Amino acid sequence: MVSDRRTSSDDPLKFLIVDDHALVRYGLSLALRQRYPDVVIVEAGSLAEAMRKARSERDLTAILYDLQMGDSDEHSGLTDMLDAAGDVPLIVVSGATDGNVIASCIRAGARGFVNKGCEGAVLDQALPIVLEGGIFAPAPPTPPDGQRVRIALASAPAQARSENDAVSSLTERQREVLRLLLEGQSNKEIARALGVLEGTIKVHLRTVMQRLGVRNRTQLALATMKAGIKLQS
Structure with missing residues (x-):
């Protein structure tokens, strides 16, 4: 399988966006393209389509997956999707804020959880961490004035955010x-x-x-x- 992968260092990143709402897929695509202009976007509007594409598409960088897909139960659907994804890291993108739901997704094998209500900059923090093998998830409970993010990656220090430098x-x-x-x-x-x-x-x-x-x-x-x-x- 490794021998089939492209080897050029200039190959674009490639994401599979899975959501049964076209407008949400469009918004996530815009967010990714704003950060990575040469990104390749693959979309799926159902779990069945997403599983097919996860298995057939080469060189997927990561999968952004909506937990509430219309053609499946959220937990069994996630399990099926993770199985189809194989080694490709999957980030759940959901409106859920329940800490138990978030924890169950991570236990099932998701490498990250991003709330749909968060700012787009959260993806900038989440993607490198997830691709490096870490776990990215909101820290429960979600505070009323906005989402705080906890980055769980033992090998990486907290990232400084100086506006001036x-x-x-x-x-x-x-x-x-x-x-x-x-x-x-x-x-x-x-x-x-x-x-x-x-x-x-x-x-x-x-x-x-x-x-x-x-x-x-x-x-x-x-x-x-x-x-x-x-x-x-």
């Missing part, structure tokens, strides 16, 4: 990816060195480039030198 928002892992990239390693080599999926490296690099306002590796190297980022631990 883009460099301060880089996580330790993003710095590590950047260091290896500046050493001339390809996405595949970086993924192998860090023991993560190549799609994870793509997400990290796109995030770093967006934070530093650059569009390619050459500009990224120059921006790193200008900013004086210390990449050595």
